[in-house]
Amino acid sequence: MKNHLPVIHADNISLTFQTADGPVHALKDVSLTINQGDFVSFIGPSGCGKTTFLRTIAALETPTGGVLDVNGMTPDQARKARAYGYVFQAPGLYPWRTIAGNISLPLEIMGFAKADRKQRIARVLDLVELGGFGGKFPWQLSGGMQQRASIARALAFDADILLMDEPFGALDEIVRDRLNEALLELWRKTRKTIGFVTHSIPEAVYLSTKIVVMSPRPGRITKIIDSPLPAERPLEIRDTPEFIALAHEVREGLREGHGYD
Amino acid sequence: MTEIAMPAPADGFLRRGVGAALPVLTVLLAIIVIWYLAAVWMNAQWVQDQAARAGTEVGFGDLVRQTLTQDRPVLPAPHQVAIGWWDGVFGQKITSKRSLVYHGWITLSATLAGFGIGTVAGILLAVGIVHNRAMDQSVMPWAIASQSVPILAIAPMVIVVFASAGVTGLLPKAIIAAWLSFFPVLVGMVKGLRTPDAMQLDLMRSWNASPRQRFWRLRLPSSLPYLFASLKVAIAAALVGTIVGELPAGATAGLGARLLSGSYYGQTVQIWAALFAAAMLAAVLVIVVGVIEKATLTRMGLAR
Ligand SMILES: Nc1ncnc2c1ncn2[C@@H]1O[C@H](COP(=O)(O)OP(=O)(O)O)[C@@H](O)[C@H]1O
Numbered sequence: 397m398k399n400h401l402p403v404i405h406a407d408n409i410s411l412t413f414q415t416a417d418g419p420v421h422a423l424k425d426v427s428l429t430i431n432q433g434d435f436v437s438f439i440g441p442s443g444c445g446k447t448t449f450l451r452t453i454a455a456l457e458t459p460t461g462g463v464l465d466v467n468g469m470t471p472d473q474a475r476k477a478r479a480y481g482y483v484f485q486a487p488g489l490y491p492w493r494t495i496a497g498n499i500s501l502p503l504e505i506m507g508f509a510k511a512d513r514k515q516r517i518a519r520v521l522d523l524v525e526l527g528g529f530g531g532k533f534p535w536q537l538s539g540g541m542q543q544r545a546s547i548a549r550a551l552a553f554d555a556d557i558l559l560m561d562e563p564f565g566a567l568d569e570i571v572r573d574r575l576n577e578a579l580l581e582l583w584r585k586t587r588k589t590i591g592f593v594t595h596s597i598p599e600a601v602y603l604s605t606k607i608v609v610m611s612p613r614p615g616r617i618t619k620i621i622d623s624p625l626p627a628e629r630p631l632e633i634r635d636t637p638e639f640i641a642l643a644h645e646v647r648e649g650l651r652e653g654h655g656y657d
Numbered sequence: 658m659t660e661i662a663m664p665a666p667a668d669g670f671l672r673r674g675v676g677a678a679l680p681v682l683t684v685l686l687a688i689i690v691i692w693y694l695a696a697v698w699m700n701a702q703w704v705q706d707q708a709a710r711a712g713t714e715v716g717f718g719d720l721v722r723q724t725l726t727q728d729r730p731v732l733p734a735p736h737q738v739a740i741g742w743w744d745g746v747f748g749q750k751i752t753s754k755r756s757l758v759y760h761g762w763i764t765l766s767a768t769l770a771g772f773g774i775g776t777v778a779g780i781l782l783a784v785g786i787v788h789n790r791a792m793d794q795s796v797m798p799w800a801i802a803s804q805s806v807p808i809l810a811i812a813p814m815v816i817v818v819f820a821s822a823g824v825t826g827l828l829p830k831a832i833i834a835a836w837l838s839f840f841p842v843l844v845g846m847v848k849g850l851r852t853p854d855a856m857q858l859d860l861m862r863s864w865n866a867s868p869r870q871r872f873w874r875l876r877l878p879s880s881l882p883y884l885f886a887s888l889k890v891a892i893a894a895a896l897v898g899t900i901v902g903e904l905p906a907g908a909t910a911g912l913g914a915r916l917l918s919g920s921y922y923g924q925t926v927q928i929w930a931a932l933f934a935a936a937m938l939a940a941v942l943v944i945v946v947g948v949i950e951k952a953t954l955t956r957m958g959l960a961r
Pocket residue numbers: 413414415420421422440441442443444445446447448449615
């Protein structure tokens with residue numbers, strides 16, 4: 397096993413939102429270690445704190461308790477060191493910029509030189525198989541292509557950590573399969589550490605090296621499953637007994653989580 | 658295969674064109690008819706007074722003819738206004754004090770200056786409101802208060818104050834125009850600058866963008882559809898403000914002054930011609946802003 401340095405270390409993270417209806421315990425005592433090059437999926441019913449946890453890692457939320465360490469820094473220091481590429485469910489591309497222009501945006505903000513930007517844009521466009529689409533505007537692309545462009549945008553500035561919150565949630569099954577395959581390929585090429593939120597058991601099992609099962613009220617981790625599947629994963633792997641057994645284990649984990657309700 | 662008759666495109670286009678124009682033309686025709694009837698009715702008194710003074714009787718035909726050809730009718734007939742307008746626009750040297758082009762230009766220049774000042778002020782205030790908590794809580798009530806003071810009361814004061822400082826002409830009028838036009842820009846821009854959703858702002862944050870970068874690259878471009886909608890209101894308001902600014906005694910040039918001098922001398926045709934010139938100017942200005950809006954937003958992929 398190679399490069400297994402811990403990148404993200406969460407120690408008893410809690411996050412309570414104070415709302416008009418009283419406190420909401422979005423996260424309670426969440427502890428997790430994510431290693432360099434891990435592909436970690438977060439799965440669980442709505443409201444179990446998946447988004448909140450991902451946002452906490454990216455310093456978009458501040459935990460009310462516990463310690464979170466990213467590359468030996470606080471999440472906010474890591475954010476300022478541009479450690480995160482964040483992908484949301486919606487592509488969030490600017491309609492007034494071309495695809496290349498959209499990918500260029502974080503690069504411009506971070507002060508990359510023009511020639512460097514050009515090179516990086518070309519590289520990530522190839523990586524997400526959108527070579528030749530740089531000059532197109534977002535509305536000229538399908539939903540799946542737009543989402544790939546948003547992934548390219550998150551990759552362009554070489555963030556160590558890619559955080560994806562249901563990035564394919566709005567896409568249909570066929571496009572989704574295709575993108576899952578492409579994402580795995582991309583992960584193998586770039587060796588990024590990926591945090592991936594999903595509602596889909598097959599998606600989590602197919603993609604991950606580590607599956608984190610969560611459960612709501614309060615949001616917490618109920619099970620962490622290390623995947624025994626090989627790194628090389630053609631789509632057909634989903635029909636193998638190993639895959640089915642793993643999916644079953646995740647389903648059981650989700651059911652146990654619900655048992656507390 | 659060719660038996661199935663397809664309507665010729667030109668035919669369809671024509672039908673659609675007529676279909677759209679018909680209601681407009683009907684309303685226009687109705688207005689003109691009502692106008693003529695009103696002109697006959699309102700001007701009849703004068704004709705009858707004249708006849709009574711001369712001790713003669715007027716028949717119905719004569720009455721109608723005379724009501725529509727007076728020099729200083731209570732209500733000029735449409736064709737009189739049209740002739741007055743045509744003469745004012747095309748019948749005079751454009752440097753002449755009787756030219757509507759001359760007066761129109763005076764009004765237009767002050768309108769554009771005021772519109773410019775108002776737009777800049779509205780945008781700056783909106784930027785302040787969106788970025789500064791104290792401004793967010795304090796500016797809006799004052800802005801609303803400024804608009805609830807009748808402009809007819811403010812305008813003469815502005816003119817007098819500026820005149821006492823030796824400033825006359827374009828600037829005082831432009832200030833009044835700006836007074837009216839900054840408000841729609843302010844309201845629209847506050848809304849527009851706040852349109853970027855949480856996700857867009859989070860992305861900016863994850864890239865560690867500075868507030869300045871967030872403003873120029875996200876908030877400002879996102880606000881343009883709102884800005885343009887406001888600009889259309891603002892430019893019409895600026896024209897109204899300028900004309901009101903030309904009404905206080907002393908102004909000798911501009912469509913507002915033309916309106917006023919018309920009413921001093923009972924030149925109703927002149928008043929109406931100036932009124933129509935102002936209305937057309939407003940329409941043209943709004944259309945120009947609309948065209949720029951369409952071109953810009955289409956180019957930016959923001960057209961709806
Ligand atoms: N900004 C917020 N303010 C108040 N409550 C919030 C906020 N964000 C999330 N929550 C609550 O925290 C809980 C976890 O939400 P979330 O992390 O979005 O769940 P998930 O992504 O797993 O569906 C939910 O009950 C949600 O209503």
